[in-house]
Amino acid sequence: MTTTQTGPTRIGEATIAEFAAGLRGKVVRPGDADYDRERSIWNGAHDRRPTLIARCAGVADVIRTVDLARSEGLPLSVRGGGHSIPGFSTVDDGIVLDLSLMKGVQVDPARRRVAAQAGCTWKDVDAETQQFGLAVTGGLVSSTGIAGFTTGGGIGWLVRKHGLASDNMVGADVVTADGQFIHASADEHPDLFWGLRGGGGNFGVVTSFDYQLHEVGPIVLSGLVFYPAEEAEQVLHGYRAACAAAPDELTTLVNMTTAPPVPFLPESVHGKPVIAVGGCWSGDLDAGEAATAPFRSLGTVIADVFGANPYAGWQQALDPLYPRGVHNYFRSAFLRAADDASVRVLLDSFAAFPNAMTEIHLHHLGGAVGRVPAEATAFALRDQEFVINVIARTPTAEGFADVVEWARGVTSALGPDVAAYVNFTGEANTALVRASYPADTYRRLVELKNEFDPTNLFRLNQNIAPTV
Missing domain, CATH: 3.30.465.10 (Uridine Diphospho-n-acetylenolpyruvylglucosamine Reductase; domain 3)
Known part of the structure; x- marks a missing residue:
């Protein structure tokens, strides 16, 4: 009987054939014309070769795939949208359970x-x-x-x-x-x-x-306002103060970034560091201008592109900045408050950006998040006012290790006990996972x-x- 090598385990061709025959979806294997396309994921940092990819068409397919992985002792990767930063959406010498056909x-x-x-x-x-x-x-x-x-x-x-x-x-x-x-x-x-x-x-x-x-919606007040990097300290302190008085209908974030070559920014800042504040006001539109005003006057305005936008359009506005295939690494940290020490870490890290694709987001939480009791869900960090997301990227593998180390250094500088947001943890790290849940929550998990x-x-x- 012919077998397919899967590292320490072998899976028989007859087993794969029987599995594929019972699947409503499709099995993709090495050597198939679409194998390279189907094994690739959004994060280009991970290039892995699964033994098979099960493109499930429904629940029955999912059950069959789980049963196959369990019975054959194979590693199992579960792929939804495929955006896993640590690369959990794929695996070497194992099975990818691909849900992307299930879009009802x-x-x-x-x-x-x-x-x-x-x-x-x-x-x-x-x-x-x-x-x-x-x-x-x-x-x-x-x-x-x-x-x-x-x-x-x-x-x-x-x-x-x-x-x-x-x-x-x-x-x-x-x-x-x-x-x-x-x-x-x-x-x-x-x-x-x-x-x-x-x-x-x-x-x-x-x-x-x-x-x-x-x-x-369908129309919300949303957009971005850009300030010079030289005013970053003023903007961060002003942002912190504005957040303290922000209505729940307004969600904002600061993005320390490099100005992209877009028409609404003057050419004089293209490719230069800038600090932007993005936001979405989901309340009554007539009240949105007043609510967003404190965030749109934190310094010298380079460009203000806040306006009335379709909510679905605003949800897609940032998509072009995060294309498929780029090497990505994220690191995160929750902050109970954006104190002066944390602001200083952000400023120092901004000044040391390793490349123009690097970003640091400071995302305001609170509001409805804090009104849910900590014990009500496994997401128990309800008293954190902000979450930092450090985004390290390179077009290819060249220089990627360097930006990863830079990103790790940013969150390390915030303190040894800082909790991470598990969706923005760029690698499998049991210590970070353990630190990201309170002790009682982790025990229950x-x-x-x-x-x-x-x-x-x-x-x-x-x-x-x-x-x-």
Whole structure:
């Protein structure tokens, strides 16, 4: 019998043929014409060669793929949108369970609910929900998949008004490590439901999400205002003060970056460091100008492109800045407050940018995030006013190791005990994962892991290791 080598394990051709014959979707293997396309992911830093890619068409396909990985002892990667910064969306010598064909979205406008399959991106969901003037907190880049984003928490432009994506998840269909199909909600498997809202992909393959929707748009006041890098200290201190008085309807972030060559910026600043404030006002449009004014007068304005925009359009506005195939590494840190010491770290790090693709975001939280009790979900860091996201990128592998080290240095300078946001942790790091959950939360997550995945089949994630 012919076999395919998979590192320490061999899988028989007959086994693969039987598996493929029973799949409604498609199996892609080395040597297939579309193998290189299907194995690639958004983050170009990871170039891996799976034994097979199972492009699942439905729940039955997902169950069959989980069963195959478990029975053959193969590493299993679960891919939704494929934006995993650490590269969990692919694997060498293992199975990729690809959900990207599962894009069904069903909106119930009367109940303000949406059911979205796990292969959806936020662009897919927004297209359907905005037809009814409804939305849920989605990613800042619309090509981000809903699955990993939601199970890790989910921070976006509606977070202060409507909370995290995971706060708005009211149910989920899950395939567990033993191939069972269950529904998790406040009434069914409530402990699992708790863990899915912030505990990442540790407990199973979520095949569909149910979200509570909110009236948003279709027009919001959103945009960016740019200031000179020389005024960064003034802008950061002013931003901190403006955030203290900001209404919940306004979510903002600071972006320390390099000016792109876009028409609304003068050519004199193209390619030069700038500091920008971006925001989205999701309340009454007539009140938006006054609410955003403090953030649009923090220094010498290079350009102010705030305006009335379709919410779905604003969700896609940053997409061109984050193309597929670039080498990406993110590092994050929560801040209970943006104190002077933290601001100094940001300023020093901004001055030491290793290249023009580097960015540092300071994202304002609070609002609806802080009103959820810490013990209500696995995302327990409810008292943090800001989250920092350090973005290190290079076009190719050249120089990538250097920008990764720079990014690690930024968060290290904020202190040894700083908690990370698991969605913005650029590598598998058990110490960072452990530090990102309070002790009681982590203990409860381990108990869930022991119950639902005691052999750690779902380990390609920011892993909560079982004890059994």
